[in-house]
Amino acid sequence: MFEELKNKKKLIVGTKQALKALKEDKAETLFIAKDAEKHVIRTIEDEAKKRKIQIVYAESMKKLGKACGINISAATAVILK
Template sequence: MLEQLKNQNKLVIGTKQALKAVKEGRAQTLFIAKDAEKHVTRNIEELAKEMQLQIVYVDSMKKLGKACGIDVSAATAVILK
């Protein structure tokens, strides 16, 4: 599943942008790093569950960032429809 991220041109990285995409109904799949701070990911996780979005949990923020093709950690990422 993570391999898909690298090849996505419709990718949003970061909780603020991802939350916005989920709220607007543009999100297809949500990726959440397991080691991300709960207060950072709680809102987007709850909203994604309400909207019945696919949620993929990634082992670490570092792995998620790398999978997204960035050199920094990422708490969340979203593949857009």
């Protein structure tokens, strides 16, 4: 599933933007890095569970960033509907 991330045209990387997409009911799938700090991802993870959005856990922030086609680490990413 991670291979297709960078090919997605409707991809948001970053916790603030991802949380906004969830709250606006625009998110299809949420990706969370397992090594992201809990206080950073707790709110977005709770919001996704509340809205019954699929959550996929990435091995690390570095791998999630790379899967998104960026050269920096990413705690979260969202594929939009």
